Amino acid sequence: MCKNIIVGQSGGPTAVINGSLYGVVSEGLKHPDKIGHVYGMINGIEGFLHGHMMDIGALAATNELELIRTTPGAYLGSCRYKLPEDLSDPVYPQLFRIFEEQEIGYFFYIGGNDSMDTVSKLSRYAAQIESPIRFIGVPKTIDNDLVETDHTPGYGSAAKYVATTVREIATDATVYDNKQSVTIVEIMGRHAGWLAAASILARKYEGDNPVLIYLPEVAFDQEEFIQKVKTALKDTPNLVVCISEGIRDKDRTFICEYSSEVGTDTFGHKMLTGSGKYLENLVKERLGIKVRSIELNVCQRCSCAHLSRVDLDESENAGIYAVLTALSGETGKMINFIRNKSVPYELTYGTADVNLICNQEKTIPLNWITNDGSDISSEFIDYVRPLTQGYVELPTKNGIPLFAYRK
Amino acid sequence: MCKNIIVGQSGGPTAVINGSLYGVVSEGLKHPDKIGHVYGMINGIEGFLHGHMMDIGALAATNELELIRTTPGAYLGSCRYKLPEDLSDPVYPQLFRIFEEQEIGYFFYIGGNDSMDTVSKLSRYAAQIESPIRFIGVPKTIDNDLVETDHTPGYGSAAKYVATTVREIATDATVYDNKQSVTIVEIMGRHAGWLAAASILARKYEGDNPVLIYLPEVAFDQEEFIQKVKTALKDTPNLVVCISEGIRDKDRTFICEYSSEVGTDTFGHKMLTGSGKYLENLVKERLGIKVRSIELNVCQRCSCAHLSRVDLDESENAGIYAVLTALSGETGKMINFIRNKSVPYELTYGTADVNLICNQEKTIPLNWITNDGSDISSEFIDYVRPLTQGYVELPTKNGIPLFAYRK
Structure with missing residues (x-):
């Protein structure tokens, strides 16, 4: 009996979240005996509740579907x-009524x-009412903080970015090397330091920038930090320091909260600054040298500039594998990655119980953080390097990358 | 008689400034009958005065010279x-003494x-003392604000970035399209809006983001701005506004100065914010909606992510042409670009009197700025598009771009 697919995207975008969407749609269209339409929800489960959906499978007739594959951000919203x-809660029968109206047999949430919490709840409700609809989660996050998987799609490209x-x-910061300077780079990551840790790949040789790297996993002490900056400046007059936005002190207070009471804008409102800005002011105050803080903007999660081929392929495969998993009869699962080995890199796709994943956070193993919390071990480098490999050629128009968008 | 070359880099880096360096060095090595060594000054004329130089021509024996070509930032410092x-001033005889010691016959400054001011002064002093050394400037700036040339090397890649x-x-800002939001992107450019104007290339169709673009060339009025934002939000609930850092009001006061008296950091010091942050606070205060400001960081001037093939080739050609110009006996000149036509794009290399260029600034023609100062005309698009064309494949190592650096 032929049933339709509904696929949605949720949470923050990544550079390759549409790779997974492409995987679900393209694989979904390969089983006309079991799968009818491939629908997409616009703006996730929230939009779907308001009836916002599209026939994304129909895009296969145009070149739009191919374009979606390498478009950053969430195509479906x-x-x-x-x-x-x-x-x-009445929202559950309401949702399942729409599923029935649309003859949905397979639900995929990227x-x-x-988002895994959504898959968990819907699959548990389906079990209660004995609905045959299959619910599968496809992992996605630049934060790489999902448990029960070696890593998450989206992380490799963000790490490379x-x-x-x-x-x-660092190249820019060292062009005037006759004066001391400190550049502080604030990188996304509220509770887990995976993304900031990837800054170590920028180091060309032992002792090169970024000399100091701080993650939320280890308590941050500003006096120790100042001492380390002073010491590092002796060998590296143009020092680059990378920090996670979520670095915290031993009392679990975010460093960005240190300064949150201070700034007031022209209109009398509190101005919030990040940890990078706070540390910029701290170093200026204590060392009196040139300091600059740079907050990497949203492009760290959505830029096509440094797409990892490995990451894009794995994202697509996760989408494909999700469809095959649903067709095999499974539900309440998330697709996961099992690494067989790093050199040469070998990956197996599997499934994990979605209930074990939602509302959990995977942080970096503490033994991968070295030098009293200011550096990263070579084990991490071995872990992350395979995920950043390979180049993706993007379609362009008028000289700049061409992205798909919903008209 | 064989004389040596000295080449230096000065001012802010660009993504292709080393392309010009590569051009000077590679062409310099092709004339062993006239040119001996090709030396580089470390940290420009200031480092040179302290005796800092290197035999950059010797790198041709390694693969380092090839690598320099696509390395962003200033290789020589x-x-x-x-x-x-x-x-x-005694600094002039001091410099010419070093030139003599090093048997310099040709001086190139990128x-x-x-930097053109430096070339002007040195060539005028040379004329006074009847020195035969030839001084040639090679243009470079992401700001595109040099007179006497159609455009400058470095601008095309920065515009593309x-x-x-x-x-x-814009893609990232529109993933949650159920709520109104404003994203303000602050782009480099203190007095000329060339770089911010290039944001118009991000627009996919008429009325698409960025809907509003503001440049320093036209007086900025914050009341008009708020009205335009309100109107634009009706059609574009996730509005993106691009501004030059140097936007100014009718009294020539920088908008970033409006707020400079306000913020105070944890240590009691004044906190300076840019125009983007000021406008973020203004829109929040006046419209009460979600607003975010993003300051594009130093990568807009030094990123290899979106190198323009045209820009890189022209940068290299400017370096080559500089050597040929010096060999032909000219001095006190800057290499310039003369555009024959835009479609198909055709460029001629020429020279201009360096004295006409230094301390001048070329701004965008006012008739290229439309809609009461909030939009850019199609003439600008025709002008900028050829400069952003073509892709450059970068050498990589361990999955990330490989850059040259001085050991």
Whole structure:
């Protein structure tokens, strides 16, 4: 019996989240005996509840589907909507009524922790009402903080973006090497330091920039930090320091909260600054030298500039494998990655119980953080390097990359 | 008689300034009958005065010279040193003594306005003392603000970086399209809006983001701005606005100065914010919606992510042409670009009197700025598009771009 697919995207975008979408759609279209239409929800489960969907499978007739594959950001739009904990909430029968109307047999949700929570709730509700619809999660997050998987799609490209950008910033920072300077680069990551740790790939030789790297996993002490900066400046007059936005002190207070009471804008409102800005001011105050802080902007999560071929292929494969998993009869699962070995890199695709994943966070192993919390070990480099490999040629128009977008 | 070359880089880096360096060095090595060594000054004329130089021509024996070609930032290091106005200052005989010691016959300086000022002063002093050394300037600036040339090397790649990045930011900003938001992107350019204007290349169709673009060339009025934002939000709920850092009001006051008296850091010091941050606070205060400002960081001037093939080739050609110009006996000149036509794009290399260039600034023609100062005309698009064309494949190592650096 032929049933339709509904696929959605949720949470923050990544550079390759549409690779997974492409995987789901292209594989979905390969089983006309079992799968009818491939629908996409616009703006995730929240938009779907309001009836926003599209026949994304129909794009296969145009070159738009191919274009979606290498387009950063969430093509279908996203949401940050959390389903109620209480499965007796009326939203559940409401959703399943729409599933029935649209003859949905397979539900795919591409996202991180919160999206897996959605898959968990829907699959548990489906079990209660004995619905045959199959619910599968496809992992996605630049934060790389999902448990039960070696890594997440989106992380490899973001790591490559961070590494290349930090190398460029270090190159820029050292052109005037006759004066001491400190450049502080603030990288995304509220609770896990995976992305900031990738800045170590920018280091060309032992002792090169970024000399100091700080992650949320280890308590940050500003006095120790100042001492390390002073010492590092002796050998590296143009010092680059990389930090996660979420670095915290021993009392678990975010460093960015140190300064949050201070700045006031022209209109009398509190101005929030990040940890990078706080440390910029701290180093200026204590060492009196030139300091600059750079907050890597949203491009670290959505730039096509440094797409990793490995990451894009794995994202697509995760989407393909999700369809095959659903067709095999499974539900309430997330596609996961099992690394067989790093050299040469070998990966197996599998599934994990989605209930074990939602609302958990995987941080960096503490033994991968060295030098009293200011450096990263070679084990991490061995772990991350395979994920950043390979180049993706992008379609261009008028000299700049061409992206798909919903008309 | 065989004389040596000395080549230096000055001012801010660009993505292709080393392309010009490569051009000078590779062409310099092709004339062993006239040119001996090709030396590089470390950290510009300031480092040279302290005896810092290297035999950069010797790198041709390794693969380092090839690598320099696509390495962003200034390989030789840079400076912001201005020679004294008074040509009777002792620094001039001091410099010419070093030239004599090093048997320099040809001096090349790659840079912007200030660097051309250095070439001007040295060539005028040379004329006074009847020195046969030839002084040639090679243009370089992402700001594209040099007079007497159609455009400057470095601008095309920076324009491409800005266009692509703004498109990515717009893609990211629209993933949650159920709520209104404004994203303000602050782009480099203190007095000329060439780089911010390039953000128009991110627009996919009429009315698409960035809907509003503001440049320093036209007086900025914040009340008009708020009205335009309100109107634009009706059609574009996730609005992207691009501004030059140097936008000014009708009294020529920089918008970033509006807020400079306000923020105070944890240590009681004034906190300076850019125009983007000021406008973020203004829109929040007046419209009460979600606003974010993004300051494109130093990567807009030094990223290898979106190198323009045209820009890189022209940079290299400018270096080559500089050597040929010096060999032909000219001095006190800057290499310039004369555009024959835009479609198909045709360029001629020429020379201009360096004295006409230094301390001048070329701004965008006012008739290229439309919609009461908030948009850019199609004439600008025709002008900029050829400069952003073509892809450059970068050498990589361990999956990330490989750059040259001085050991």
